[in-house]
Amino acid sequence: MITFEGAAKLYPDGTVAVDHLDMTVETGQTTVFVGPSGSGKTTSLRMINRMVEPTGGAVLIDGEDVRQRDPAVLRRSIGYVIQQAGLFPHRTVRDNIATVPLLLGWRRARARARAEELMELVGLEPSQARRYPHQLSGGQQQRVGVARALAADPPILLMDEPFSAVDPVVRASLQDELLRLQRELHKTIVFVTHDIDEAVRLGDRIAVFRPGGTLAQYDSPERLLAEPSDSFVESFVGYDRGVRRLSFFPASGLSPRQDVVFDEGTSAGAAADALGGEPWALVVTGDRMPLGWASATRLAGADTPLGALELVPYGHTFAVDTDSLRAALDAAVLSPAGRAVGVDADGRVVGVVSQDDLGTALWSVTE
Amino acid sequence: MIADAWDWVARVVEWGVTNWSHPGDPERGLLPRLTEHMRLAYLSILIGLAVALPVGLACARWKPLYPPVLTGVNVLYAVPSIALFFLMLPYTGFSDWTAIVPLSLYTLVILLPNVVDGLRQVPDHVRQSAVAMGFGPLRRLVRVETPVAVPVIIAGLRVASVATISMVSVASLVGLGGLGQVILSDGFRRQFDAPIVVGIVLTVALAFVTDALLVLAQRLLTPWARR
Ligand SMILES: Nc1ncnc2c1ncn2[C@@H]1O[C@H](COP(=O)(O)OP(=O)(O)OP(=O)(O)O)[C@@H](O)[C@H]1O
Ligand SMILES: [Mg+2]
Numbered sequence: 001m002i003t004f005e006g007a008a009k010l011y012p013d014g015t016v017a018v019d020h021l022d023m024t025v026e027t028g029q030t031t032v033f034v035g036p037s038g039s040g041k042t043t044s045l046r047m048i049n050r051m052v053e054p055t056g057g058a059v060l061i062d063g064e065d066v067r068q069r070d071p072a073v074l075r076r077s078i079g080y081v082i083q084q085a086g087l088f089p090h091r092t093v094r095d096n097i098a099t100v101p102l103l104l105g106w107r108r109a110r111a112r113a114r115a116e117e118l119m120e121l122v123g124l125e126p127s128q129a130r131r132y133p134h135q136l137s138g139g140q141q142q143r144v145g146v147a148r149a150l151a152a153d154p155p156i157l158l159m160d161e162p163f164s165a166v167d168p169v170v171r172a173s174l175q176d177e178l179l180r181l182q183r184e185l186h187k188t189i190v191f192v193t194h195d196i197d198e199a200v201r202l203g204d205r206i207a208v209f210r211p212g213g214t215l216a217q218y219d220s221p222e223r224l225l226a227e228p229s230d231s232f233v234e235s236f237v238g239y240d241r242g243v244r245r246l247s248f249f250p251a252s253g254l255s256p257r258q259d260v261v262f263d264e265g266t267s268a269g270a271a272a273d274a275l276g277g278e279p280w281a282l283v284v285t286g287d288r289m290p291l292g293w294a295s296a297t298r299l300a301g302a303d304t305p306l307g308a309l310e311l312v313p314y315g316h317t318f319a320v321d322t323d324s325l326r327a328a329l330d331a332a333v334l335s336p337a338g339r340a341v342g343v344d345a346d347g348r349v350v351g352v353v354s355q356d357d358l359g360t361a362l363w364s365v366t367e
Numbered sequence: 368m369i370a371d372a373w374d375w376v377a378r379v380v381e382w383g384v385t386n387w388s389h390p391g392d393p394e395r396g397l398l399p400r401l402t403e404h405m406r407l408a409y410l411s412i413l414i415g416l417a418v419a420l421p422v423g424l425a426c427a428r429w430k431p432l433y434p435p436v437l438t439g440v441n442v443l444y445a446v447p448s449i450a451l452f453f454l455m456l457p458y459t460g461f462s463d464w465t466a467i468v469p470l471s472l473y474t475l476v477i478l479l480p481n482v483v484d485g486l487r488q489v490p491d492h493v494r495q496s497a498v499a500m501g502f503g504p505l506r507r508l509v510r511v512e513t514p515v516a517v518p519v520i521i522a523g524l525r526v527a528s529v530a531t532i533s534m535v536s537v538a539s540l541v542g543l544g545g546l547g548q549v550i551l552s553d554g555f556r557r558q559f560d561a562p563i564v565v566g567i568v569l570t571v572a573l574a575f576v577t578d579a580l581l582v583l584a585q586r587l588l589t590p591w592a593r594r
Contacts, residue, residue, distance in 0.1 A: 051498060075501035086496025090514045090591045100500050132591040148500075158499075 001027050002048055002156070002188065006057030009043050009213070017043040018213035020057065025205075027062075027155075030182060030189040032199040035209030035216075036236070041192045043213070045158050048190065049078045061156070076100055079149030079157040079187075083165050085141040087133040093119070093144050094129040100152040111151075118147040123177060139170035146178070150185070159191045163198070175201055196237050200225065200244065208233050222248045246326035249365045251318055254328060254358070256342040256351025264291060264307030271306055272299040280337040283311055288348040290314045293337040317341045320350045325361065332358055382561035397549060401569055404545035407466045408532045408573075414467065415474025415527060420520075422475070423482025424508055433483060444476040448534055452541045466538035466545075473534060474527040481523025485516030518592050521585045525578055532574045536566075546570050 002025040009018040018040040025031045033041040046052035047059045050071040058065050066074060087096050097115035102108070116129060122143040133141055142162055149157055163171045175198065182189065193199055199206050200221040208224070210216040210232055217229040225245040228234035238244065261282045262271045271281050275296050283291045283306045292311025302309060315335040318327040320342040331340035332355050340358070342350045388396040426433035451469035459465040489512045497511045539547025550566035585592075 049499060051495075072501040072503050075499055078499075080496065080499035082492055082496060082499075084490070084492040086492040086499075088493060088497075088511060088515070090517075090589065092591075103501055134591070145496075 001025065001062055002190070003060040003063075004044070004047070004057070005060065007044070007047055007054045007059050008056035009040070009047070009052060010055045016213055018047070018054075021213070021215060023207060023215060023218055025188060025190055027188050028186040029204040030191055030202050031205045031207065032203035033190065033192045033207050033209060034194065034196055034199045034236070036211055037194070039209035039211050040213030041209055042160055044209075045160055045190055045192055048156070048158060049075045049080060051075075076104055076152060077154050077156070079152075079154045081142075081145045081149045081157070081159045081162040083161045085133070085145035085162075087141055087144055087148070089133055092130050092132060093124070093136070096133065096144055097148045097151050099148060100154075104152055114151060115147070118151055119144075121150070121181070122147045137170075138166045139174060142166060142174055143177070146181075150181075150187075155188055157187045157189045159189065161192055161194065164194065171198075178202060197244070200247070208236060243326060243329070246329060246362065246365075247324045249325040251320055251323045251325055251328045251342065253325070253365070254320070254342070254353050254361050256320060256353050257357070258351050260352050261288075261349055262306055264305060266306050268294075268299045268302035268304055268306055268309065272296065275299070280339060281306070282314065282337075282339075282341060282349065282352050283307065283309075284349050290317065290341050290343070290347075290349050293335075293339075295337075312336050314341050317343045317347070319343055319345065321345065325358070325365070328353055329358055329362070379561045379564050383565040386562075386565075397546075397565065397569065400544065400546050400549050401573070404532070404535050404547075404570070404573065407463060407470065407535045407538065407543070407545055408528070408577075410463070411467045411470030411531050411535075412474050412524070412528050414471040415478055415531075416524065418471065419475050419478035419482050420513075423479055423486065424513070426479070426483050427486040427512070428504070428508065437479065437483075440472070440476045440479055443472050448473070448537050449540060452538055452543065456541065461542060463543075465541070466535065466543045470531050470534055470538070474531055477527040477530060478520070478523045481519050482516065485519030485523075486512050488519065489515045517589050518585065521581060521588070525581050528577050528581065529574045532570065532577060536570060546573075 004021040004023045007018060007021045008016075010016055021040075021044055033044060035041055043052050047054050048061070048066065050066055050069075053067070058067070060066070088099070091099075094112055094115045097118055098108075098111035101111035101114055106114070116126065119126065119129060124140065124143050124147070128136065128140070133144065136144065145162065149159075163174045166174065179202065191202055203221055205218065206221055206224050207218045208216040216236075217224060217233045222245070224233070225237060225241045225248075228237055228241070234241070260275060260278050260280065261284055262274070264283050264285055271294070275281055279296050281294045281296070281299065283294055285291060291307070292314050294306060294309050294311055298309065313336065316331055318331045318340055321344065328340050328342070332338060332353060335341070338355050340353045342353055344350050383397065386397055388398040393399060422436065426436055448469055451472075452465060455465040455468055459468070486508075493511065493515065494507070497507045502511060535545045536547030536550065539545045539551055546566045546569050549569075550563050
């Protein structure tokens with residue numbers, strides 16, 4: 001547990017970087033610091049490993065003031081990852097990762113074995129062990145940075161905008177990896193970012209910093225999106241927070257309709273009768289893989305099986321059991337029929353959800 | 368015309384070969400002058416480097432130190448080398464030190480800014496992450512910043528070594544040996560061009576080979592550097 005007790009940092013030039021910060025970072029959780037540029041996130045983070053000394057208050061780790069600890073020794077027990085990875089250009093990937101174990105006096109063979117173990121953990125190829133950092137892509141460098149921070153198995157991991165210099169696709173995969181690692185390792189992670197989406201995705205708890213270095217709100221992601229404490233937080237989390245919040249509600253709460261789903265062998269006339277007043281029919285194969293949409297007007301005149309008609313593409317689907325309401329809404333909005341196709345884990349159609357159905361569901365969860 | 372030129376080259380080469388060494392007298396000939404030249408140049412470069420490294424590290428560590436130190440060594444650089452050699456004579460006589468002390472100083476002047484700039488160009492995120500991993504200031508300087516500065520330091524060493532090798536010839540003016548001696552005593556005094564040409568060619572060749580060795584050293588020491 002990391003405790004900020006009225007921690008403050010006043011720089012000699014008069015800048016108040018952090019102003020009386022009181023908060024507790026829970027052990028084994030990911031706590032995210034978000035806030036606009038200059039709001040004191042990095043400064044607060046660095047108070048934890050004494051790279052910044054507070055000018056007021058204190059920072060405690062498990063009840064002990066960090067100032068009781070020798071800085072170099074303290075830092076070897078706290079992993080640290082930064083934006084440009086900060087890798088040593090003159091050391092191979094393997095030796096970069098082995099840095100802290102070697103500082104701790106491990107024998108070289110053991111440190112290297114540990115480095116190789118970590119390369120696997122963060123998804124690096126063993127063949128990259130002898131490369132130098134400049135021979136890696138930005139995303140790979142970040143993976144090395146994470147592996148290096150984890151090398152001595154520190155209980156605490158500090159990450160300062162670690163993924164903000166890579167492209168969105170790589171960033172998403174690094175975020176997935178971090179979530180996976182954290183499920184395995186249960187570190188106490190403090191993660192700084194500008195990106196509220198990243199914060200919501202990774203954080204168990206989110207601390208929103210305000211310019212001037214004060215804490216605006218400290219809450220779970222759900223509550224932060226549901227109930228921003230004031231207009232600053234509301235504008236910071238974005239006015240689409242309502243939609244974003246849907247990520248927290250599972251799509252399994254929906255009841256997809258079966259009655260507008262037809263096998264490709266059904267005759268158009270029969271389908272038209274069965275549709276009643278519904279404007280769209282979803283055509284599926286014998287084993288219920290989606291084929292596409294047929295409009296009611298198109299069915300009316302035709303006398304062929306549905307499979308022989310020219311169908312409207314079904315767009316992208318959502319997984320009823322694992323996706324969120326946000327994914328279902330997204331699928332409905334993007335669908336040419338205005339309806340989302342819900343599938344099971346194997347991609348077989350479970351049913352169809354219209355925007356109306358979604359509206360009702362959203363209403364009930366967000367009341 | 369071409370025949371004349373050819374004759375001239377043949378004469379110069381012949382002079383060089385016959386004067387390469389004298390089996391009877393190990394002190395005479397080109398070879399002893401060449402080894403003398405190498406000894407003076409290399410010792411000066413090594414001593415210059417040995418001083419530039421700690422001074423540079425100190426200047427990078429305690430920043431206010433650098434401007435006065437740099438001004439000091441630059442002033443020394445402005446003193447003509449020949450004057451320095453003469454100034455040294457009363458203290459060190461005709462020993463190697465009369466050449467080595469001033470030449471080391473010149474190497475120092477050239478190298479010092481490279482050492483300091485090399486240390487300063489270490490990217491801030493590299494330095495920060497070293498701090499964050501628990502490197503103390505000294506260990507960081509020795510294990511991280513200095514190795515990262517090596518390419519810049521070697522670049523300086525290449526300039527300094529060529530300059531030093533050519534300046535050893537000036538030391539010959541005061542009778543301190545080296546290939547300058549060949550140019551001077553055998554060439555100018557006797558109005559004879561073969562020794563002058565041979566002396567110049569050997570000096571240039573020595574500078575060239577030394578530079579090549581430094582490039583090789585750079586490859587071996589910094590396999591990580593971008594090419
Ligand atoms: N060494 C320093 N001297 C003076 N002021 C500083 C120093 N370091 C940071 N500051 C100031 O302290 C404030 C907080 O800086 P900090 O780096 O903690 O912000 P941040 O929230 O991490 O911002 P960003 O999102 O841009 O990284 C800023 O106004 C910054 O200019
Ligand atoms: Mg910052």
